[in-house]
Amino acid sequence: MIRTIETVAVVGAGYMGGGIAQSLASVGIRVVIADVSAEATAANYARLLREADEFEAQGLFPEGAAAAVRANLSAADTIEEAVRTVDFIEEAVPEIPAIKQAVYERISKAARTDAIIGTNTSTLPVHTLAPYVSHPERFLTVHFSNPAPFIPGVELVCGAETNPAVIPVIKEMLSRAKRCSAQVADTPGFVLNRLQYVLLKEAATIVEAGIATPRDVDTIVRSTFGFRLPFFGPFAIADMAGLDVYVNGFKTVEDAFGPRMAAPELLKTLVSEGKYGTKNGEGFYGKFTPEQVAQLVAYRNKAYAGMARLMEELGPSVYDDPLMS
Incomplete structure:
Protein backbone atom coordinates (compact mmCIF):
# COMPACT_ATOMS: atom_id res chain seq x y z
CA MET A 1 0.00 0.00 0.00
CA ILE A 2 1.23 3.48 -0.92
CA ARG A 3 2.22 5.45 2.17
CA THR A 4 2.58 8.94 0.66
CA ILE A 5 1.03 10.36 -2.48
CA GLU A 6 3.53 12.29 -4.56
CA THR A 7 2.00 12.00 -8.04
CA VAL A 8 -1.65 12.31 -9.09
CA ALA A 9 -3.68 11.90 -12.28
CA VAL A 10 -7.03 13.64 -12.58
CA VAL A 11 -9.24 12.02 -15.23
CA GLY A 12 -11.85 14.50 -16.37
CA ALA A 13 -10.36 18.01 -16.53
CA GLY A 14 -13.51 20.14 -16.63
CA TYR A 15 -14.33 22.71 -13.98
CA MET A 16 -14.58 20.13 -11.19
CA GLY A 17 -11.60 17.96 -12.13
CA GLY A 18 -9.57 20.97 -13.21
CA GLY A 19 -10.19 22.67 -9.88
CA ILE A 20 -9.02 19.56 -8.04
CA ALA A 21 -5.88 19.47 -10.18
CA GLN A 22 -5.17 23.15 -9.44
CA SER A 23 -5.68 22.60 -5.71
CA LEU A 24 -3.13 19.79 -5.56
CA ALA A 25 -0.59 21.25 -8.00
CA SER A 26 -0.57 24.60 -6.20
CA VAL A 27 0.89 22.95 -3.07
CA GLY A 28 3.65 21.08 -4.90
CA ILE A 29 2.01 17.77 -5.77
CA ARG A 30 2.78 16.67 -9.33
CA VAL A 31 -0.49 16.35 -11.22
CA VAL A 32 -1.26 15.20 -14.75
CA ILE A 33 -4.68 15.72 -16.32
CA ALA A 34 -6.48 13.80 -19.07
CA ASP A 35 -9.87 14.36 -20.65
CA VAL A 36 -12.03 12.80 -23.34
CA SER A 37 -9.53 13.74 -26.05
CA ALA A 38 -6.07 15.23 -26.40
CA GLU A 39 -7.66 18.42 -27.75
CA ALA A 40 -10.02 18.76 -24.79
CA THR A 41 -7.17 18.11 -22.38
CA ALA A 42 -4.97 20.76 -24.01
CA ALA A 43 -7.79 23.32 -23.89
CA ASN A 44 -8.46 22.63 -20.23
CA TYR A 45 -4.75 22.73 -19.41
CA ALA A 46 -4.44 26.20 -20.94
CA ARG A 47 -7.54 27.33 -19.06
CA LEU A 48 -6.22 26.08 -15.73
CA LEU A 49 -2.91 27.93 -16.15
CA ARG A 50 -4.73 31.10 -17.15
CA GLU A 51 -7.15 30.82 -14.22
CA ALA A 52 -4.30 30.26 -11.76
CA ASP A 53 -2.71 33.52 -12.91
CA GLU A 54 -6.04 35.30 -12.60
CA PHE A 55 -6.76 33.87 -9.15
CA GLU A 56 -3.38 34.99 -7.85
CA ALA A 57 -3.76 38.47 -9.38
CA GLN A 58 -7.16 38.76 -7.67
CA GLY A 59 -5.71 37.72 -4.33
CA LEU A 60 -7.65 34.45 -4.34
CA PHE A 61 -4.48 32.32 -4.53
CA PRO A 62 -1.44 33.09 -2.35
CA GLU A 63 1.66 34.56 -3.95
CA GLY A 64 3.57 31.88 -5.83
CA ALA A 65 0.60 29.54 -6.29
CA ALA A 66 0.29 30.19 -10.02
CA ALA A 67 3.98 29.42 -10.52
CA ALA A 68 3.50 26.21 -8.52
CA VAL A 69 0.60 25.20 -10.76
CA ARG A 70 2.73 25.79 -13.85
CA ALA A 71 5.60 23.78 -12.38
CA ASN A 72 3.54 20.83 -11.19
CA LEU A 73 0.63 20.53 -13.63
CA SER A 74 0.98 18.68 -16.94
CA ALA A 75 -1.31 17.23 -19.59
CA ALA A 76 -1.42 13.77 -21.14
CA ASP A 77 -2.78 12.81 -24.54
CA THR A 78 -4.68 9.80 -23.18
CA ILE A 79 -6.10 8.48 -19.94
CA GLU A 80 -3.72 5.53 -20.11
CA GLU A 81 -0.70 7.81 -20.38
CA ALA A 82 -1.92 9.93 -17.46
CA VAL A 83 -2.50 7.10 -14.99
CA ARG A 84 0.34 4.73 -15.87
CA THR A 85 2.85 5.64 -13.15
CA VAL A 86 1.02 7.81 -10.58
CA ASP A 87 0.30 7.08 -6.92
CA PHE A 88 -3.29 8.35 -6.92
CA ILE A 89 -5.95 8.70 -9.60
CA GLU A 90 -9.00 10.94 -9.12
CA GLU A 91 -11.86 10.34 -11.54
CA ALA A 92 -14.03 13.41 -12.18
CA VAL A 93 -16.13 12.49 -15.21
CA PRO A 94 -19.93 13.07 -15.50
CA GLU A 95 -22.33 11.41 -13.04
CA ILE A 96 -23.36 8.74 -15.55
CA PRO A 97 -22.50 5.18 -14.46
CA ALA A 98 -21.88 3.95 -18.01
CA ILE A 99 -19.29 6.69 -18.59
CA LYS A 100 -17.62 5.96 -15.26
CA GLN A 101 -17.55 2.23 -16.02
CA ALA A 102 -15.74 2.80 -19.30
CA VAL A 103 -13.23 5.11 -17.62
CA TYR A 104 -12.56 2.69 -14.74
CA GLU A 105 -11.92 -0.13 -17.18
CA ARG A 106 -9.30 1.97 -18.96
CA ILE A 107 -7.74 3.08 -15.68
CA SER A 108 -7.66 -0.47 -14.30
CA LYS A 109 -5.83 -1.80 -17.35
CA ALA A 110 -3.19 0.95 -17.38
CA ALA A 111 -2.56 1.97 -13.78
CA ARG A 112 -0.23 0.40 -11.25
CA THR A 113 -2.02 -2.23 -9.17
CA ASP A 114 -1.07 -0.38 -5.98
CA ALA A 115 -2.29 3.03 -7.18
CA ILE A 116 -5.19 4.37 -5.12
CA ILE A 117 -8.25 5.25 -7.20
CA GLY A 118 -10.77 7.86 -6.07
CA THR A 119 -14.04 9.02 -7.54
CA ASN A 120 -15.38 12.54 -7.20
CA THR A 121 -18.97 11.35 -7.45
CA SER A 122 -21.37 13.46 -5.41
CA THR A 123 -24.20 10.95 -5.05
CA LEU A 124 -23.35 7.48 -6.42
CA PRO A 125 -22.46 4.93 -3.69
CA VAL A 126 -19.05 3.28 -3.83
CA HIS A 127 -20.59 -0.20 -3.96
CA THR A 128 -22.31 0.62 -7.27
CA LEU A 129 -19.02 1.64 -8.90
CA ALA A 130 -16.47 -0.70 -7.28
CA PRO A 131 -17.33 -3.69 -9.56
CA TYR A 132 -15.85 -1.76 -12.48
CA VAL A 133 -12.46 -1.32 -10.77
CA SER A 134 -9.78 -3.98 -10.58
CA HIS A 135 -8.44 -4.45 -7.03
CA PRO A 136 -11.41 -2.61 -5.46
CA GLU A 137 -9.62 -2.58 -2.12
CA ARG A 138 -7.82 0.59 -3.33
CA PHE A 139 -11.04 2.34 -4.49
CA LEU A 140 -13.04 4.97 -2.57
CA THR A 141 -14.92 8.24 -2.96
CA VAL A 142 -12.88 11.43 -2.56
CA HIS A 143 -15.60 14.04 -3.06
CA PHE A 144 -14.47 17.64 -3.47
CA SER A 145 -17.01 20.48 -3.70
CA ASN A 146 -17.36 23.05 -6.46
CA PRO A 147 -15.45 25.34 -6.80
CA ALA A 148 -12.70 22.98 -5.72
CA PRO A 149 -9.92 25.60 -5.49
CA PHE A 150 -11.77 27.46 -2.74
CA ILE A 151 -13.96 25.04 -0.75
CA PRO A 152 -11.91 23.08 1.80
CA GLY A 153 -14.25 20.24 2.76
CA VAL A 154 -13.88 16.76 1.20
CA GLU A 155 -16.09 13.72 1.81
CA LEU A 156 -14.36 10.33 2.02
CA VAL A 157 -16.43 7.19 1.51
CA CYS A 158 -15.16 3.62 1.73
CA GLY A 159 -16.88 0.66 0.11
CA ALA A 160 -17.24 -2.80 1.58
CA GLU A 161 -13.96 -3.87 0.00
CA THR A 162 -11.96 -0.67 0.54
CA ASN A 163 -8.81 -1.21 2.58
CA PRO A 164 -9.07 1.18 5.57
CA ALA A 165 -5.33 1.82 5.21
CA VAL A 166 -5.99 4.10 2.23
CA ILE A 167 -7.84 6.65 4.39
CA PRO A 168 -4.83 8.09 6.29
CA VAL A 169 -2.88 8.25 3.02
CA ILE A 170 -5.62 10.30 1.35
CA LYS A 171 -6.11 12.46 4.44
CA GLU A 172 -2.41 13.29 4.54
CA MET A 173 -2.49 14.37 0.89
CA LEU A 174 -5.57 16.52 1.52
CA SER A 175 -3.94 18.07 4.56
CA ARG A 176 -1.01 19.19 2.41
CA ALA A 177 -3.55 20.80 0.09
CA LYS A 178 -5.09 22.58 3.10
CA ARG A 179 -8.28 20.55 2.87
CA CYS A 180 -10.31 19.11 5.74
CA SER A 181 -11.93 15.72 5.31
CA ALA A 182 -14.67 13.66 6.92
CA GLN A 183 -15.31 9.96 6.46
CA VAL A 184 -18.97 9.03 6.00
CA ALA A 185 -20.92 5.85 5.24
CA ASP A 186 -21.53 4.49 1.75
CA THR A 187 -25.07 5.66 1.10
CA PRO A 188 -26.63 7.62 -1.80
CA GLY A 189 -25.97 11.34 -1.50
CA PHE A 190 -23.52 10.79 1.38
CA VAL A 191 -23.88 13.71 3.84
CA LEU A 192 -23.29 16.91 1.86
CA ASN A 193 -25.88 16.46 -0.86
CA ARG A 194 -28.37 14.72 1.38
CA LEU A 195 -28.42 17.82 3.58
CA GLN A 196 -28.39 20.22 0.64
CA TYR A 197 -31.27 18.44 -1.07
CA VAL A 198 -33.37 18.38 2.11
CA LEU A 199 -32.86 22.12 2.59
CA LEU A 200 -33.77 22.88 -1.04
CA LYS A 201 -36.82 20.61 -0.89
CA GLU A 202 -38.18 22.31 2.24
CA ALA A 203 -37.36 25.74 0.81
CA ALA A 204 -39.30 24.87 -2.34
CA THR A 205 -42.22 23.64 -0.22
CA ILE A 206 -42.29 26.99 1.57
CA VAL A 207 -42.33 28.88 -1.74
CA GLU A 208 -45.00 26.60 -3.22
CA ALA A 209 -47.18 27.24 -0.17
CA GLY A 210 -46.94 31.00 -0.68
CA ILE A 211 -45.15 31.57 2.63
Whole structure:
Protein backbone atom coordinates (compact mmCIF):
# COMPACT_ATOMS: atom_id res chain seq x y z
CA MET A 1 0.00 0.00 0.00
CA ILE A 2 1.23 3.48 -0.92
CA ARG A 3 2.22 5.45 2.17
CA THR A 4 2.58 8.94 0.66
CA ILE A 5 1.03 10.36 -2.48
CA GLU A 6 3.53 12.29 -4.56
CA THR A 7 2.00 12.00 -8.04
CA VAL A 8 -1.65 12.31 -9.09
CA ALA A 9 -3.68 11.90 -12.28
CA VAL A 10 -7.03 13.64 -12.58
CA VAL A 11 -9.24 12.02 -15.23
CA GLY A 12 -11.85 14.50 -16.37
CA ALA A 13 -10.36 18.01 -16.53
CA GLY A 14 -13.51 20.14 -16.63
CA TYR A 15 -14.33 22.71 -13.98
CA MET A 16 -14.58 20.13 -11.19
CA GLY A 17 -11.60 17.96 -12.13
CA GLY A 18 -9.57 20.97 -13.21
CA GLY A 19 -10.19 22.67 -9.88
CA ILE A 20 -9.02 19.56 -8.04
CA ALA A 21 -5.88 19.47 -10.18
CA GLN A 22 -5.17 23.15 -9.44
CA SER A 23 -5.68 22.60 -5.71
CA LEU A 24 -3.13 19.79 -5.56
CA ALA A 25 -0.59 21.25 -8.00
CA SER A 26 -0.57 24.60 -6.20
CA VAL A 27 0.89 22.95 -3.07
CA GLY A 28 3.65 21.08 -4.90
CA ILE A 29 2.01 17.77 -5.77
CA ARG A 30 2.78 16.67 -9.33
CA VAL A 31 -0.49 16.35 -11.22
CA VAL A 32 -1.26 15.20 -14.75
CA ILE A 33 -4.68 15.72 -16.32
CA ALA A 34 -6.48 13.80 -19.07
CA ASP A 35 -9.87 14.36 -20.65
CA VAL A 36 -12.03 12.80 -23.34
CA SER A 37 -9.53 13.74 -26.05
CA ALA A 38 -6.07 15.23 -26.40
CA GLU A 39 -7.66 18.42 -27.75
CA ALA A 40 -10.02 18.76 -24.79
CA THR A 41 -7.17 18.11 -22.38
CA ALA A 42 -4.97 20.76 -24.01
CA ALA A 43 -7.79 23.32 -23.89
CA ASN A 44 -8.46 22.63 -20.23
CA TYR A 45 -4.75 22.73 -19.41
CA ALA A 46 -4.44 26.20 -20.94
CA ARG A 47 -7.54 27.33 -19.06
CA LEU A 48 -6.22 26.08 -15.73
CA LEU A 49 -2.91 27.93 -16.15
CA ARG A 50 -4.73 31.10 -17.15
CA GLU A 51 -7.15 30.82 -14.22
CA ALA A 52 -4.30 30.26 -11.76
CA ASP A 53 -2.71 33.52 -12.91
CA GLU A 54 -6.04 35.30 -12.60
CA PHE A 55 -6.76 33.87 -9.15
CA GLU A 56 -3.38 34.99 -7.85
CA ALA A 57 -3.76 38.47 -9.38
CA GLN A 58 -7.16 38.76 -7.67
CA GLY A 59 -5.71 37.72 -4.33
CA LEU A 60 -7.65 34.45 -4.34
CA PHE A 61 -4.48 32.32 -4.53
CA PRO A 62 -1.44 33.09 -2.35
CA GLU A 63 1.66 34.56 -3.95
CA GLY A 64 3.57 31.88 -5.83
CA ALA A 65 0.60 29.54 -6.29
CA ALA A 66 0.29 30.19 -10.02
CA ALA A 67 3.98 29.42 -10.52
CA ALA A 68 3.50 26.21 -8.52
CA VAL A 69 0.60 25.20 -10.76
CA ARG A 70 2.73 25.79 -13.85
CA ALA A 71 5.60 23.78 -12.38
CA ASN A 72 3.54 20.83 -11.19
CA LEU A 73 0.63 20.53 -13.63
CA SER A 74 0.98 18.68 -16.94
CA ALA A 75 -1.31 17.23 -19.59
CA ALA A 76 -1.42 13.77 -21.14
CA ASP A 77 -2.78 12.81 -24.54
CA THR A 78 -4.68 9.80 -23.18
CA ILE A 79 -6.10 8.48 -19.94
CA GLU A 80 -3.72 5.53 -20.11
CA GLU A 81 -0.70 7.81 -20.38
CA ALA A 82 -1.92 9.93 -17.46
CA VAL A 83 -2.50 7.10 -14.99
CA ARG A 84 0.34 4.73 -15.87
CA THR A 85 2.85 5.64 -13.15
CA VAL A 86 1.02 7.81 -10.58
CA ASP A 87 0.30 7.08 -6.92
CA PHE A 88 -3.29 8.35 -6.92
CA ILE A 89 -5.95 8.70 -9.60
CA GLU A 90 -9.00 10.94 -9.12
CA GLU A 91 -11.86 10.34 -11.54
CA ALA A 92 -14.03 13.41 -12.18
CA VAL A 93 -16.13 12.49 -15.21
CA PRO A 94 -19.93 13.07 -15.50
CA GLU A 95 -22.33 11.41 -13.04
CA ILE A 96 -23.36 8.74 -15.55
CA PRO A 97 -22.50 5.18 -14.46
CA ALA A 98 -21.88 3.95 -18.01
CA ILE A 99 -19.29 6.69 -18.59
CA LYS A 100 -17.62 5.96 -15.26
CA GLN A 101 -17.55 2.23 -16.02
CA ALA A 102 -15.74 2.80 -19.30
CA VAL A 103 -13.23 5.11 -17.62
CA TYR A 104 -12.56 2.69 -14.74
CA GLU A 105 -11.92 -0.13 -17.18
CA ARG A 106 -9.30 1.97 -18.96
CA ILE A 107 -7.74 3.08 -15.68
CA SER A 108 -7.66 -0.47 -14.30
CA LYS A 109 -5.83 -1.80 -17.35
CA ALA A 110 -3.19 0.95 -17.38
CA ALA A 111 -2.56 1.97 -13.78
CA ARG A 112 -0.23 0.40 -11.25
CA THR A 113 -2.02 -2.23 -9.17
CA ASP A 114 -1.07 -0.38 -5.98
CA ALA A 115 -2.29 3.03 -7.18
CA ILE A 116 -5.19 4.37 -5.12
CA ILE A 117 -8.25 5.25 -7.20
CA GLY A 118 -10.77 7.86 -6.07
CA THR A 119 -14.04 9.02 -7.54
CA ASN A 120 -15.38 12.54 -7.20
CA THR A 121 -18.97 11.35 -7.45
CA SER A 122 -21.37 13.46 -5.41
CA THR A 123 -24.20 10.95 -5.05
CA LEU A 124 -23.35 7.48 -6.42
CA PRO A 125 -22.46 4.93 -3.69
CA VAL A 126 -19.05 3.28 -3.83
CA HIS A 127 -20.59 -0.20 -3.96
CA THR A 128 -22.31 0.62 -7.27
CA LEU A 129 -19.02 1.64 -8.90
CA ALA A 130 -16.47 -0.70 -7.28
CA PRO A 131 -17.33 -3.69 -9.56
CA TYR A 132 -15.85 -1.76 -12.48
CA VAL A 133 -12.46 -1.32 -10.77
CA SER A 134 -9.78 -3.98 -10.58
CA HIS A 135 -8.44 -4.45 -7.03
CA PRO A 136 -11.41 -2.61 -5.46
CA GLU A 137 -9.62 -2.58 -2.12
CA ARG A 138 -7.82 0.59 -3.33
CA PHE A 139 -11.04 2.34 -4.49
CA LEU A 140 -13.04 4.97 -2.57
CA THR A 141 -14.92 8.24 -2.96
CA VAL A 142 -12.88 11.43 -2.56
CA HIS A 143 -15.60 14.04 -3.06
CA PHE A 144 -14.47 17.64 -3.47
CA SER A 145 -17.01 20.48 -3.70
CA ASN A 146 -17.36 23.05 -6.46
CA PRO A 147 -15.45 25.34 -6.80
CA ALA A 148 -12.70 22.98 -5.72
CA PRO A 149 -9.92 25.60 -5.49
CA PHE A 150 -11.77 27.46 -2.74
CA ILE A 151 -13.96 25.04 -0.75
CA PRO A 152 -11.91 23.08 1.80
CA GLY A 153 -14.25 20.24 2.76
CA VAL A 154 -13.88 16.76 1.20
CA GLU A 155 -16.09 13.72 1.81
CA LEU A 156 -14.36 10.33 2.02
CA VAL A 157 -16.43 7.19 1.51
CA CYS A 158 -15.16 3.62 1.73
CA GLY A 159 -16.88 0.66 0.11
CA ALA A 160 -17.24 -2.80 1.58
CA GLU A 161 -13.96 -3.87 0.00
CA THR A 162 -11.96 -0.67 0.54
CA ASN A 163 -8.81 -1.21 2.58
CA PRO A 164 -9.07 1.18 5.57
CA ALA A 165 -5.33 1.82 5.21
CA VAL A 166 -5.99 4.10 2.23
CA ILE A 167 -7.84 6.65 4.39
CA PRO A 168 -4.83 8.09 6.29
CA VAL A 169 -2.88 8.25 3.02
CA ILE A 170 -5.62 10.30 1.35
CA LYS A 171 -6.11 12.46 4.44
CA GLU A 172 -2.41 13.29 4.54
CA MET A 173 -2.49 14.37 0.89
CA LEU A 174 -5.57 16.52 1.52
CA SER A 175 -3.94 18.07 4.56
CA ARG A 176 -1.01 19.19 2.41
CA ALA A 177 -3.55 20.80 0.09
CA LYS A 178 -5.09 22.58 3.10
CA ARG A 179 -8.28 20.55 2.87
CA CYS A 180 -10.31 19.11 5.74
CA SER A 181 -11.93 15.72 5.31
CA ALA A 182 -14.67 13.66 6.92
CA GLN A 183 -15.31 9.96 6.46
CA VAL A 184 -18.97 9.03 6.00
CA ALA A 185 -20.92 5.85 5.24
CA ASP A 186 -21.53 4.49 1.75
CA THR A 187 -25.07 5.66 1.10
CA PRO A 188 -26.63 7.62 -1.80
CA GLY A 189 -25.97 11.34 -1.50
CA PHE A 190 -23.52 10.79 1.38
CA VAL A 191 -23.88 13.71 3.84
CA LEU A 192 -23.29 16.91 1.86
CA ASN A 193 -25.88 16.46 -0.86
CA ARG A 194 -28.37 14.72 1.38
CA LEU A 195 -28.42 17.82 3.58
CA GLN A 196 -28.39 20.22 0.64
CA TYR A 197 -31.27 18.44 -1.07
CA VAL A 198 -33.37 18.38 2.11
CA LEU A 199 -32.86 22.12 2.59
CA LEU A 200 -33.77 22.88 -1.04
CA LYS A 201 -36.82 20.61 -0.89
CA GLU A 202 -38.18 22.31 2.24
CA ALA A 203 -37.36 25.74 0.81
CA ALA A 204 -39.30 24.87 -2.34
CA THR A 205 -42.22 23.64 -0.22
CA ILE A 206 -42.29 26.99 1.57
CA VAL A 207 -42.33 28.88 -1.74
CA GLU A 208 -45.00 26.60 -3.22
CA ALA A 209 -47.18 27.24 -0.17
CA GLY A 210 -46.94 31.00 -0.68
CA ILE A 211 -45.15 31.57 2.63
CA ALA A 212 -42.19 33.42 1.10
CA THR A 213 -40.52 34.12 -2.22
CA PRO A 214 -37.26 32.44 -3.28
CA ARG A 215 -35.47 35.76 -2.66
CA ASP A 216 -36.86 36.08 0.86
CA VAL A 217 -36.08 32.46 1.72
CA ASP A 218 -32.49 32.94 0.57
CA THR A 219 -32.19 36.18 2.53
CA ILE A 220 -33.31 34.44 5.71
CA VAL A 221 -31.00 31.44 5.17
CA ARG A 222 -27.84 33.35 4.37
CA SER A 223 -28.31 36.05 7.01
CA THR A 224 -29.35 33.84 9.94
CA PHE A 225 -28.39 30.20 10.37
CA GLY A 226 -26.40 30.27 7.14
CA PHE A 227 -24.35 33.05 8.72
CA ARG A 228 -23.31 30.59 11.44
CA LEU A 229 -22.57 27.59 9.24
CA PRO A 230 -19.05 28.58 8.14
CA PHE A 231 -18.00 28.17 11.78
CA PHE A 232 -20.34 25.60 13.33
CA GLY A 233 -22.38 22.63 12.12
CA PRO A 234 -25.99 21.92 13.11
CA PHE A 235 -25.11 19.95 16.23
CA ALA A 236 -22.80 22.66 17.59
CA ILE A 237 -25.37 25.35 16.78
CA ALA A 238 -28.04 23.38 18.65
CA ASP A 239 -25.72 22.87 21.63
CA MET A 240 -25.24 26.63 21.90
CA ALA A 241 -28.92 27.46 21.39
CA GLY A 242 -30.18 25.00 23.99
CA LEU A 243 -31.39 21.49 23.21
CA ASP A 244 -34.47 21.94 25.38
CA VAL A 245 -35.36 24.99 23.31
CA TYR A 246 -35.04 22.90 20.16
CA VAL A 247 -37.35 20.19 21.52
CA ASN A 248 -40.03 22.78 22.28
CA GLY A 249 -39.59 24.30 18.83
CA PHE A 250 -39.95 20.91 17.16
CA LYS A 251 -43.24 20.41 19.05
CA THR A 252 -44.62 23.58 17.45
CA VAL A 253 -43.66 22.62 13.90
CA GLU A 254 -44.73 19.00 14.39
CA ASP A 255 -48.18 20.19 15.45
CA ALA A 256 -48.35 22.32 12.31
CA PHE A 257 -46.75 20.03 9.71
CA GLY A 258 -47.02 16.52 11.07
CA PRO A 259 -44.59 13.73 12.00
CA ARG A 260 -42.04 14.64 9.32
CA MET A 261 -41.12 17.63 11.50
CA ALA A 262 -41.00 15.72 14.81
CA ALA A 263 -37.98 16.10 17.06
CA PRO A 264 -35.32 13.47 16.31
CA GLU A 265 -34.92 10.75 18.91
CA LEU A 266 -31.25 11.64 19.37
CA LEU A 267 -32.27 15.12 20.51
CA LYS A 268 -35.14 13.97 22.74
CA THR A 269 -32.92 11.42 24.46
CA LEU A 270 -30.34 14.04 25.41
CA VAL A 271 -33.00 16.38 26.78
CA SER A 272 -34.65 13.58 28.75
CA GLU A 273 -31.25 12.99 30.36
CA GLY A 274 -31.01 16.63 31.35
CA LYS A 275 -28.37 17.47 28.75
CA TYR A 276 -29.28 20.86 27.29
CA GLY A 277 -26.01 21.85 25.63
CA THR A 278 -23.57 24.53 26.67
CA LYS A 279 -26.15 26.13 28.99
CA ASN A 280 -25.74 23.34 31.53
CA GLY A 281 -22.48 21.79 30.40
CA GLU A 282 -23.41 18.74 28.31
CA GLY A 283 -24.92 18.12 24.87
CA PHE A 284 -24.23 16.58 21.48
CA TYR A 285 -20.50 17.15 21.88
CA GLY A 286 -20.32 15.71 25.37
CA LYS A 287 -19.33 17.71 28.43
CA PHE A 288 -18.19 21.35 28.52
CA THR A 289 -16.28 23.04 31.32
CA PRO A 290 -17.24 26.63 32.21
CA GLU A 291 -13.89 27.72 30.76
CA GLN A 292 -14.61 25.96 27.46
CA VAL A 293 -18.04 27.60 27.26
CA ALA A 294 -16.49 31.03 27.82
CA GLN A 295 -13.89 30.36 25.11
CA LEU A 296 -16.62 29.15 22.75
CA VAL A 297 -18.76 32.23 23.27
CA ALA A 298 -15.78 34.52 22.69
CA TYR A 299 -14.85 32.66 19.48
CA ARG A 300 -18.45 32.68 18.27
CA ASN A 301 -18.84 36.42 18.80
CA LYS A 302 -15.54 37.17 17.09
CA ALA A 303 -16.41 34.87 14.17
CA TYR A 304 -19.84 36.39 13.59
CA ALA A 305 -18.54 39.94 13.82
CA GLY A 306 -15.80 39.04 11.35
CA MET A 307 -18.34 37.51 8.98
CA ALA A 308 -20.42 40.69 9.12
CA ARG A 309 -17.36 42.77 8.21
CA LEU A 310 -16.50 40.39 5.34
CA MET A 311 -20.01 40.63 3.91
CA GLU A 312 -19.89 44.41 4.11
CA GLU A 313 -16.47 44.42 2.42
CA LEU A 314 -17.61 42.13 -0.40
CA GLY A 315 -20.82 44.04 -0.98
CA PRO A 316 -23.94 42.66 -2.67
CA SER A 317 -23.87 39.86 -5.22
CA VAL A 318 -25.80 39.77 -8.48
CA TYR A 319 -28.52 37.85 -6.65
CA ASP A 320 -29.08 40.88 -4.43
CA ASP A 321 -30.03 43.08 -7.42
CA PRO A 322 -33.75 43.89 -6.90
CA LEU A 323 -34.20 44.04 -10.69
CA MET A 324 -33.16 40.39 -11.04
CA SER A 325 -36.29 38.27 -11.47
